[in-house]
Amino acid sequence: MNYWLMKSEPDAFSIDDLKKKGQEHWDGVRNYQARNYMRDGMRVGDKIFFYHSNCAEPGIVGIAEVATEAYPDASQFDPKSNYFDPGASHDKPRWMLVDVKFVKKLKRTISLKELQAEPALAEMPLVKKGNRLSVMPVSAADWRHIVGME
DNA sequence: GCCAACGTTGGC
DNA sequence: GCCAACGTTGGC
Incomplete structure (x- = not known):
């Protein structure tokens, strides 16, 4: 199983929106690297x-979970969509997405500031300056570390 | 609202 | 294929 951050x-679209809906297609990703992670890296249950x-x-x-394999993002075909x-x-x-399923809301927000202050997480792309990726992999070790911070 | 970082576009 | 211009992201 792989771990991700989105x-x-x-x-x-907030965590409360996802909680309310239960599951949602993660549309609007228009970055090739992020798309490749969804298309090639994600498996159901991640x-x-x-x-x-x-x-x-x-x-x-x-925390959420990958609910489907990647499939074409319908909004790319819709001239009325911002994502056309x-x-x-x-x-x-050109653009693919996965469905994402709600798992749980953390008891508190683990802020970017805290993540940046953790020496163990220094190699996470998230905490690196200038990182703009909206979908990125998380190592199993980093996942465990962050879960322990809740 | 500002602006640094970065990806994409398009002229050449 | 280079690179300047432009648009977007996202922290502050």
Whole structure:
């Protein structure tokens, strides 16, 4: 099993939204590396840290699970969508997504500030300066370490 | 709202 | 294939 971290802006889609819905397709990823992680790396049952970005207290707020294999993101075909991509076609979809299932909400937010302060996590891409990936792998050791911080 | 970092686009 | 311009992300 692999571990992941996925970022979402709580104004757009928060851990509470996921809790309410139970499961959601993770649409709108328009970055090749993030897409490749979803398409090639994720398997059903993999665990995900749900991360809130672009907000008052950025950090990990919950745990989710990969619920489906990757499949084409329908929003790329919709001219009315913000995520429309004129370069994509049904024959040759460019963007893929997975469905994500709610597992639990953490009792508290493990803030980015705390994560950055942990020497053990210094190699996580998340805490590196300038990192903008919205989907990234987490090592098993880092996963255990972070779970222990709750 | 600012701005640094970074990815993508497009002219050449 | 280079690289400047541009757009986006995301912490602060």
